[in-house]
Amino acid sequence: MVFLSIFSRYIPASCSHWEHRSAAYSTMSSQDSSVWQQCPLVVGVETSSQSASDGETDCEVITVTIGATVPTGFENTAAEEVQEKIGADATISKDRGRIYFQITTDKLSQVHHLRSVDNLFVVVEEYDNYQFRDSKEETLEDLQKLASKLPWTNALKVWKLNTSLKKKRGPHRRPQGPKGKGRRGRDFRDRGKANNDVVETDTMETVTSEIEKLQLEPQEPTAGQGGGVGEARTPDLENSPLGEQQEVEGQEPGPKVLKFRVTCSRAGDKHSFSSNEAARDFGGAVQDFFQWKADMTKFDIEVLLNIHNVEVVIGIALTEESLHRRNITHFGPTTLRSTLCYGMLRLSKPQASDVILDPMCGTGAIPLEGAIEWQQAFYLAGDNNDMAVSRTVNNICHIQKKRLDKGSTPGLPIDTVQWDLCHLPMRTSSVDIIITDMPFGKRMGSRKKNWDLYPPCLREMARVSRPGSGKAVILTQDKKCFQKAISRMGGLWRKHHTVWVNVGGLHAGVFLLKRTAGIFGQTPEDVREPLEEQPGKEKPAEEREKEVK
Amino acid sequence: MFCILRVYAFFSSGLCGSQATEVRVSEVEFNPNFVSRMIPTLDWSALVQAADGLGLLQGLPAELVTDYEKNEDFLRKVHRVLLEVEVLEGCLQCPESGREFPISRGVPNMLLNEDEA
Numbered sequence: 040m041v042f043l044s045i046f047s048r049y050i051p052a053s054c055s056h057w058e059h060r061s062a063a064y065s066t067m068s069s070q071d072s073s074v075w076q077q078c079p080l081v082v083g084v085e086t087s088s089q090s091a092s093d094g095e096t097d098c099e100v101i102t103v104t105i106g107a108t109v110p111t112g113f114e115n116t117a118a119e120e121v122q123e124k125i126g127a128d129a130t131i132s133k134d135r136g137r138i139y140f141q142i143t144t145d146k147l148s149q150v151h152h153l154r155s156v157d158n159l160f161v162v163v164e165e166y167d168n169y170q171f172r173d174s175k176e177e178t179l180e181d182l183q184k185l186a187s188k189l190p191w192t193n194a195l196k197v198w199k200l201n202t203s204l205k206k207k208r209g210p211h212r213r214p215q216g217p218k219g220k221g222r223r224g225r226d227f228r229d230r231g232k233a234n235n236d237v238v239e240t241d242t243m244e245t246v247t248s249e250i251e252k253l254q255l256e257p258q259e260p261t262a263g264q265g266g267g268v269g270e271a272r273t274p275d276l277e278n279s280p281l282g283e284q285q286e287v288e289g290q291e292p293g294p295k296v297l298k299f300r301v302t303c304s305r306a307g308d309k310h311s312f313s314s315n316e317a318a319r320d321f322g323g324a325v326q327d328f329f330q331w332k333a334d335m336t337k338f339d340i341e342v343l344l345n346i347h348n349v350e351v352v353i354g355i356a357l358t359e360e361s362l363h364r365r366n367i368t369h370f371g372p373t374t375l376r377s378t379l380c381y382g383m384l385r386l387s388k389p390q391a392s393d394v395i396l397d398p399m400c401g402t403g404a405i406p407l408e409g410a411i412e413w414q415q416a417f418y419l420a421g422d423n424n425d426m427a428v429s430r431t432v433n434n435i436c437h438i439q440k441k442r443l444d445k446g447s448t449p450g451l452p453i454d455t456v457q458w459d460l461c462h463l464p465m466r467t468s469s470v471d472i473i474i475t476d477m478p479f480g481k482r483m484g485s486r487k488k489n490w491d492l493y494p495p496c497l498r499e500m501a502r503v504s505r506p507g508s509g510k511a512v513i514l515t516q517d518k519k520c521f522q523k524a525i526s527r528m529g530g531l532w533r534k535h536h537t538v539w540v541n542v543g544g545l546h547a548g549v550f551l552l553k554r555t556a557g558i559f560g561q562t563p564e565d566v567r568e569p570l571e572e573q574p575g576k577e578k579p580a581e582e583r584e585k586e587v588k
Numbered sequence: 589m590f591c592i593l594r595v596y597a598f599f600s601s602g603l604c605g606s607q608a609t610e611v612r613v614s615e616v617e618f619n620p621n622f623v624s625r626m627i628p629t630l631d632w633s634a635l636v637q638a639a640d641g642l643g644l645l646q647g648l649p650a651e652l653v654t655d656y657e658k659n660e661d662f663l664r665k666v667h668r669v670l671l672e673v674e675v676l677e678g679c680l681q682c683p684e685s686g687r688e689f690p691i692s693r694g695v696p697n698m699l700l701n702e703d704e705a
Contacts, residue, residue, distance in 0.1 A: 450616030
C-alpha cells in the first residue's frame, strides 16, 4: 500500500493501527506487482495473522472529522440537530453552508439520520492557513505534491465503512419528476455559497477530460514487470491500492480498478488559479498516487477539494447528491428541498399536539417533512391549485406506502385540503404554527401579485393563529413586500428573528413571527386596505360570520 | 389523507354524513399525550355527531368524561375517530348556509365561488 508506506514515514506516531489494516489485504493476488513500479516509496509492513474481511469488521474505532453541507443560513439549526442526535459539538462555517463535527467510527450510521444536512463527507485534512505560492505554476505544483502527503488512511477507512453501510441500507431510489433533475443542478450551486464571494464549482466535464489526458496506460498485471522492486518486496508488500479495490468490490473475481472523481470548489479573490485547474492537477496527482481510474459519472470515490480563501479542506464524500429530495416523488415547479423544510420546522419548535398549517403547501414538502419528523403535532396542508393538491396527496401516499413496506405504521398525522388561503375554512385562533413558502414572484406569481397577496394572506394567517402563543415561519424572496406588509400589522404580528438563506440561487429570508396577544378584528390598525389604493375583495360581514363560529 | 372527523373539529362546517360514500380506516401510531392535549381544543358534541353520522360512534360518550388523560381506553377511541377514520368520498356541509363542499380522494374542496367570496 503506497499510502500506507508514505503515512508511516511522515506520521510515525500514529502508525500502530496500520497493522490491523494491512492484514485485510493479505489475501491479495500476486498479480499487482506491476503497480509497484509506480510507487517508489516502499517500506516494510508488519505481517498480521488476521484474515481478509471487509472494512466494517475492522475492530479499530477511530475518531474522524465529518463535514456536512447544509442550506446556507441554517448552520446553527444543523449544529443543534447534531448535538441532539449524535451528541457532538459542531463547528460552524457561518453563512457558508458547512458544519464540522467529530465522531467515532462506531457511530457512523447515525450521521445518515440527520435531516438538516444535504451532503456529508469525511475530512482527510484541513488547513486553516494554507500558504499559496505566488505563481499559478508553483501553486498547482504544490497541490500535486499534496496528494501524496495527505493522511488518507482514516478517511478511506470511513469511506469503506460507509460504503458497506450503504449496501445494507439498500439502493436509494432516485426521485422522478419533471422538474426534479433541474433542481439538483441549482442546489449544487447553493453549497458553500457566500453572499459576496465568487464561488467556482467545477467538477465533472473539465476535470475528467483533463485527467484522461494525463492517464497512464491501464495497468495490465503481468508477472514479469516486478523486477525493479523485487528486493524491497516482502509478502505484505503485495498489498497495493489494487488490493484495496478488490476488497471494496466485494465478490468480484480479480482485481478491479477503483474509479474516482475530484470536485473542487474555490472561493476567494486572491487565488492565482481556477477550481478547474486545481481539480485537474490535484486529481491527476491523486490518480498517480492511488492508480485509480477517473470516471465522471460512475465513480466509487468522490474526492472533495474545498478552497475558501486560505482555508483548504480535502475530504471524501459519504453521500450522493440525490438525497435532498428524500420525501418528494411528485415535484412541482418550486419544490423546496427537504433539508430546508426541516430547518424551517426546527426553527418553529413544534410541541406535542400543536396544529401546524401550511396554507400554500405546493407539493406538501414542508408539512410532510414535519409529519415524518415531529409526529406529535398535527399538520394541515392546503393549496388552491388542483395540481398542487394532487401532488401533495401523491407524495403523502408514497411515503405511507414506503412506511408500510418497511413495517412501520403507515398513517401520518397530516391532512390535505383544497382552499383559498385568504378564506381559510378554519376557526379563529385554532392554529399553533404556520409554516410556509410564500411565492417569490419569480417562478410563481409576480411581484405585483405579491403586493396584492401578502397583506390579506398575513391577516388571514393572523386570524387563525392563537393569540399570544401562535407563531409563523415564512420563507420568501420578496423581502421588501413582506416587510412592508408586516410593518402594517404590528398589532397582530411581531418579527422575532430572520434567517437569510439561499434558495435556488436566490437570496431569500425565513421570517420567524410571533402572534401578538391582540384579538383579531380589534387591533388599532384594523383596516384592510391593500398596499395600493384598491378596494378590498373581502366583505366585512363574511369575516365576522366566520369569527362567530 | 383527509379525516373528516378531526377536520370537523377545526372547521366551521357541518358534516353531511349520509353522503359519505367512501370511508376508510387506516392505522396511525397511538400517542396518548397528543390525543389528550387535542381534546380540549375540539368541539366535542360536533365530533360525536359526526362520528355517529358515519356509524362509527363505537362507544364514544355524548359528554366528555372527566379525567380522560389517564383513561387509555377512552383515548384510544378518540384516537381512532380523530386520526384513523378517513372520508375519501363525501361532502362537508356548512350548517349556516347549507353550502356543500365535496370531498374527493380524501381532499375536501373548500374553495369559494366568485360570488361567495
